[in-house]
Amino acid sequence: MPVTSAIHDFVAVITFSNPPVNGLGQAIRRGLIDALNEALENDAVKAIVVTGGSQYFSGGADIREFNTPQVQMEPSLHSVINAYEASTKPVIVAINGTALGGGLELSLGVNYRVASANALIGLPEVKLGLLPGAGGTQRLPRAAGLENALNMIVSGTPVLAKTLADTRLFDRISQGDAQDDAIALAHEVVAAGKPLPHVRDWKIDHPNAEGFLGFSRTAIAAASGPYPAPLRCLDAIEAAVLKPFDEGMQVERAGFMALLETPESKALRHAFFAERAASKVTDIGSDVKPREIKRVGIIGAGTMGGGIAMNFLNAGIPVTILEVKQEFLDRGLTTIRKNYDNSAKKGRMTAEQVEQRMGLLTPTLAYADLGDADMIIEAVFEEYDAKKAVFEQLDKVAKPGAILASNTSTLDVDRIANFTSRPQDVLGTHFFSPANVMKLLEVVRGKATAKDVLATVMALAKKIKKTAVVSGVCDGFIGNRMIEQYSRQAGFLLDEGALPQQVDRAIEKIGFAMGPFRMGDLAGNDIGWAIRKRRYREKPDMTYSKTADLLCEMGRYGQKTGSGWYDYKAGDRTAYPSAEVDAMIVKHSADIGVTRRKIDDKEIVERLIYSLVNEGAHILEEGIAAKASDIDTVYLAGYGFPVWRGGPMFYADTVGLSHVIAAMNRYAKGYQGDAWEPAPLLRKLADAGQSFNTTAKPA
Structure with a gap:
């Protein structure tokens, strides 16, 4: 009763x-x-x-x-x-x-x-x-x-x-x-x-x-x-x-x-329910019992590996962290301690808690020391050869039943799983940088990933206070696959007449945490450059603005080099417009024969967001995301999409999918118009007067 x-x-x-x-x-x-x-x-x-x-x-x-x-x-x-x-x-x-x-x-x-x-x-x-x-x-x-x-x-x-x-x-x-x-x-x-x-x-x-x-x-x-x-x-x-x-x-x-009835409340309620729905996987019922995770291994003590380790230390889970050289290991441990000491100075934890967390951390240079780990996460270079070397070693030393996870942000998890003799124990855990701060965790389910492995990682995500969203295997998964189309449109806007500060200002004005160019400078423009180089080989028909490549050729990788799309001053993260970059962009437009024009903020916002929406529709059609609200959760938790707008798919619902299609048809007549072919699902829903999400109504 x-x-x-x-x-x-x-x-x-x-x-x-x-x-x-x-x-x-x-x-x-x-x-x-x-x-x-x-x-x-x-x-x-x-x-x-x-x-x-x-x-x-x-x-x-x-x-x-x-x-x-x-x-x-x-x-x-x-x-x-x-x-x-x-x-x-x-x-x-x-x-x-x-x-x-x-x-x-x-x-x-x-x-x-x-x-x-x-x-x-x-x-x-x-x-x-x-x-x-x-x-x-x-x-x-x-x-x-x-x-x-x-x-x-x-x-x-x-x-x-x-x-x-x-x-x-x-x-x-x-x-x-x-x-x-x-x-x-x-x-x-x-x-x-x-x-x-x-x-x-x-x-x-x-x-x-x-x-x-x-x-x-x-x-x-x-x-x-x-x-x-x-x-x-x-x-x-x-x-x-x-x-x-x-x-x-x-x-x-x-x-x-x-x-x-306000759009803000509808968006907030949608976000609330979307996050909870994301934690539930349709085909995994209560009969699937998670594996016990008593110790975690981390491969790589760099920025990502160290940040990932801190999540588990904070949850009281012992971590063994491995590096290939003592100097790399020492540097990683120093960074972790520095992060904790800074938190202690700000009153967020006590000195005793710092020591308690550091006491759970075991450094090593030997793969054999990972033999007692219940889950091992690699956080090495985003290259197949590097992943292959790691997973072949893990296959030899990891105990039976240990979960093997890759922190890849774009690579094929099924291919990585096949580097082992136990693909059922492999999945992707895409943490976002800084990993000890960002809430989002994309959990990438491979075709062979066992149900109890997925259930374990979803439960573990809650324990380490992450918002976990399941993604299928594809290039870039949910978030990065969509952001690529967003970034492409940002580049095309530069070709046509906009400058970085205008694009960023327009999208930030509607509530984004930061625009695409400030985001690139923060993440490192060389990361996107490496991905584009791979794209040029694998997808030669996909076009990009060359401005981003030209920027990298100038050595302007972002905040870490003191210059990117913007100029930066020592100890100052303020993005200052760069005359050098503006001149490069204007010259590039002339070099490719594009007459620059005035672009208003509405066009900037529509092109950036609708590019996300269209790719999101493809992702839903392909089953990479189980539901539109999962895509919204990814963008709210990991990409700075304004919560009070509910995420890209909810935003499209709010605008009306027929209006989205109409705008896409207009842009299809302009520069690089082939990027605006509507996804079949988007067109189908628009024609039927339907939407991606249904809005929750509270009691």
């Missing part, structure tokens, strides 16, 4: 259970109402305690019910809160673990609250572009104080219950089991004949509420950028201060409904 009730003396203890986070789904809501009515009808019951158990009170709405009929079914959360608020017997909530969103709103509707000191308390709805919709904006300011409530609601960041101990929110902060303390409080309330307080009746006490709200409005407006939710949250909180409770609830409801 999802909701149970037990009598302790004269106290009815109502416990609800809906793993993993006690979401307030329809069955829970119905059960809470039934249990309340049963307790109210039982003359032996004098008080009621509501608990989510020993670990979790409630994480709020049950996201598994979104887009299902259960969302609309009564009793709603409002109905549950109203019923408990109207109880004629005292109700005490016992919060162990966490109370977020609707879980906290439910607790605000009862008479008394007891929370364990380290319980997480919050209203995170703003992170989905919404505001708390079940009274949170009205009751929390009354219970926790105006300033506390505003900070919690506008930021969406949970706080520890003990930090709110001096407010009216909690009647008792428990150092043990909140349920035991709640039962004890119930006895006290009944014995003393205490009244039944209601948060809705409390006044907000603040020495200068209107002045504080005015100051906050200015600050929030400056900080909220493209997101409308923070100011809408403030509107509702302001109503809690200035209006009677019921009128404030109307303002809250109106704000919630308005935000529900």
